[in-house]
Amino acid sequence: MRQYALADTAVALGWAPRDVEVIDKDLGLSGTSAAHRAGFRELMSRVCLGEVGAVIGLEISRLARSNADLARLAEMARLTGTLLIDSDGVYDLADFNDWLVLGLKSTMSQAELHIMAGRLQAAGKAAAERGELRAPLPVGLVYDEDGATVLDPDAEVQAAVGDVFACFAAAGSAYGVVAAFAGRKFPQRAYGGAWAGQLRWAPLTRHRVLQVLKNPAYAGAYVHGRHVTRKKVDADGNVRTVTGEVPRAQWQVLIKDHHPGYITWEDYLAAEARLAANHTAGGARPVREGTALCQGIIICGGCGAPMAANYHGDDRASYECHSHRDGKKTSGCRSITADAVDDAVAGVLLQALTPEQVALALAAADEVTSAHQRTGRAAGLAAERARYEADRAERAFTQVEPENRLAARTLEARWEAKLAALADAEQALAAAQAALPPLPDRASLEKLAADLPALRHAPTTTARDRKRLLRTLIAGITMLPESGRAKARIGIRWHTGAADQIIIDRPRPSRIPAPAPAPATQLIRQLGPVTTSEDLAAILNQHGYRTGAGRPFDTKAVQWIRHAYHIPGPSPCRDAEISVNEAAQRLGCSPGVVCYWIATGQLTARRSTGGRLAISWTDATETGCKERIASSGHLNPAARRTRPRQRH
Numbered sequence: 188m189r190q191y192a193l194a195d196t197a198v199a200l201g202w203a204p205r206d207v208e209v210i211d212k213d214l215g216l217s218g219t220s221a222a223h224r225a226g227f228r229e230l231m232s233r234v235c236l237g238e239v240g241a242v243i244g245l246e247i248s249r250l251a252r253s254n255a256d257l258a259r260l261a262e263m264a265r266l267t268g269t270l271l272i273d274s275d276g277v278y279d280l281a282d283f284n285d286w287l288v289l290g291l292k293s294t295m296s297q298a299e300l301h302i303m304a305g306r307l308q309a310a311g312k313a314a315a316e317r318g319e320l321r322a323p324l325p326v327g328l329v330y331d332e333d334g335a336t337v338l339d340p341d342a343e344v345q346a347a348v349g350d351v352f353a354c355f356a357a358a359g360s361a362y363g364v365v366a367a368f369a370g371r372k373f374p375q376r377a378y379g380g381a382w383a384g385q386l387r388w389a390p391l392t393r394h395r396v397l398q399v400l401k402n403p404a405y406a407g408a409y410v411h412g413r414h415v416t417r418k419k420v421d422a423d424g425n426v427r428t429v430t431g432e433v434p435r436a437q438w439q440v441l442i443k444d445h446h447p448g449y450i451t452w453e454d455y456l457a458a459e460a461r462l463a464a465n466h467t468a469g470g471a472r473p474v475r476e477g478t479a480l481c482q483g484i485i486i487c488g489g490c491g492a493p494m495a496a497n498y499h500g501d502d503r504a505s506y507e508c509h510s511h512r513d514g515k516k517t518s519g520c521r522s523i524t525a526d527a528v529d530d531a532v533a534g535v536l537l538q539a540l541t542p543e544q545v546a547l548a549l550a551a552a553d554e555v556t557s558a559h560q561r562t563g564r565a566a567g568l569a570a571e572r573a574r575y576e577a578d579r580a581e582r583a584f585t586q587v588e589p590e591n592r593l594a595a596r597t598l599e600a601r602w603e604a605k606l607a608a609l610a611d612a613e614q615a616l617a618a619a620q621a622a623l624p625p626l627p628d629r630a631s632l633e634k635l636a637a638d639l640p641a642l643r644h645a646p647t648t649t650a651r652d653r654k655r656l657l658r659t660l661i662a663g664i665t666m667l668p669e670s671g672r673a674k675a676r677i678g679i680r681w682h683t684g685a686a687d688q689i690i691i692d693r694p695r696p697s698r699i700p701a702p703a704p705a706p707a708t709q710l711i712r713q714l715g716p717v718t719t720s721e722d723l724a725a726i727l728n729q730h731g732y733r734t735g736a737g738r739p740f741d742t743k744a745v746q747w748i749r750h751a752y753h754i755p756g757p758s759p760c761r762d763a764e765i766s767v768n769e770a771a772q773r774l775g776c777s778p779g780v781v782c783y784w785i786a787t788g789q790l791t792a793r794r795s796t797g798g799r800l801a802i803s804w805t806d807a808t809e810t811g812c813k814e815r816i817a818s819s820g821h822l823n824p825a826a827r828r829t830r831p832r833q834r835h
């Protein structure tokens with residue numbers, strides 16, 4: 188009101204009311220920078236144009252918080268003869284004394300800001316050092332009535348946060364946690380806005396998982412100064428504030444065991460190390476999905492560079508040194524089939540595993556059991572929450588006065604919605620309980636763990652599991668230079684510091700089947716177009732021919748030669764049958780149309796040996812098809828044009 192009353196001051200000073208303009212676009216905006224303040228910018232431009240007689244404000248020195256902005260305004264006002272007016276008086280900046288006083292006031296306003304901020308921050312810092320400065324808590328932790336930090340009493344929230352840590356311990360990556368939460372939501376506490384203080388449930392993202400894992404509050408620690416804000420000048424000259432993370436060693440305040448947490452401080456450090464090990468951009472080589480066992484830990488003994496695991500279709504892999512791309516290839520650089528190295532290394536690993544290590548496997552089994560329970564528990568808690576909300580909506584509905592129809596209608600609709608949500612949650616709970624596979628009993632687990640080779644080859648063991656098993660004991664594999672091309676020398680570095688060397692036979696390269704002897708090919712050329720591949724294989728074997736690899740012929744070998752020499756097979760069609768392509772040619776349409784007619788039952792066809800379609804074909808069939816084409820607007824544009832357009 189005081190600010191709007193300034194318009195009356197202007198009139199009192201002699202300006203006509205229609206000449207007074209109120210600029211209030213910047214209300215509620217910080218005056219730190221002029222960048223986002225459209226009102227201040229408009230004022231500046233009109234002062235520059237000389238359109239303004241006087242600028243009136245409560246306190247001119249606070250029109251802009253930044254000295255630079257105010258100095259520019261004062262300079263322009265001086266050049267254009269614009270007056271600046273506030274409660275203290277009228278400044279004509281062409282007058283040296285007025286200009287000096289306004290300059291001093293602006294400097295003092297900035298100093299005042301600094302002192303005030305300093306006092307506030309000092310008090311805040313002192314409170315932080317005692318662990319008493321309150322900051323918004325991450326979801327899962329709340330302040331109790333006495334202001335102490337405690338676990339959120341809501342069991343569903345507690346379970347969700349706890350499960351993030353448990354899933355991370357089991358899966359080992361943030362994306363692993365996201366996958367484990369598929370179909371399940373994660374709570375988020377809203378700060379500010381319409382939902383302030385309320386819980387929102389949303390799908391869990393990798394970003395959220397990282398926020399949770401990196402937040403020391405969950406480990407019961409009080410931390411101040413984990414983030415720092417810096418000022419940055421962007422290309423346009425605008426000043427922006429950016430927030431950055433501070434490394435743990437530089438946190439201003441760290442008080443361990445400050446409040447109850449979800450994990451211990453040791454767990455927190457372990458998670459931090461594990462996240463760093465997953466950070467490939469930083470040079471880490473985490474285990475991947477592929478079957479090549481030594482991926483990520485195998486290096487070339489010739490040049491010292493990591494070897495890449497390359498996959499060549501059908502899951503065959505090889506370890507390859509890529510130094511030649513950088514022109515660093517040495518005479519000792521080799522590539523090798525992954526299977527050869529993997530089998531040898533796995534053999535050494537299994538020999539080294541003692542019964543004590545079996546305990547590790549049993550610990551893993553316990554982890555499976557608890558993951559099993561977690562799945563069911565989450566659905567159970569969600570159902571319980573839905574039941575509570577439905578009850579509450581029912582109570583609200585029954586308590587409303589019957590005369591208050593408007594409120595009753597809304598409350599009834601809400602109750603119904605909650606009941607529907609409850610039904611959904613109970614259904615999800617039943618589904619979750621039904622989907623849980625039965626757990627194997629402890630005795631069979633012990634038997635399985637004692638037989639590690641079988642466990643390693645079990646179809647349920649994933650490639651990642653095998654690699655983790657390998658990495659628990661082995662730190663690195665090196666393909667050592669070996670002069671003979673028939674042998675490969677593999678160095679194994681154990682985590683204990685010990686090193687082993689093994690020598691294996693290099694597998695012979697077998698990329699392309701050797702060409703079959705000419706007489707066999709000749710025979711396939713002659714008989715191929717009229718004989719099936721099965722019959723051909725039998726005939727070739729009767730003649731005593733062998734494939735290029737020296738094996739007897741089978742259907743696959745014959746098909747390979749057909750493919751290599753472009754020899755067609757016999758037509759699959761009997762009398763009165765034609766192929767799809769032939770039908771399409773006769774009708775002058777695309778083969779796709781013919782296939783569509785077969786799929787929709789408008790044409791009869793059977794699958795012959797080799798899976799090709801043979802269509803029973805008579806003159807009547809042909810006439811029918813042609814009529815269909817002639818009447819179809821889609822296939823025959825002429826038909827489309829003559830037919831009247833149908834209106835719906």
Ligand SMILES: [Zn+2]
Nearest residue numbers: 487490508520
């Ligand atoms: Zn190399």
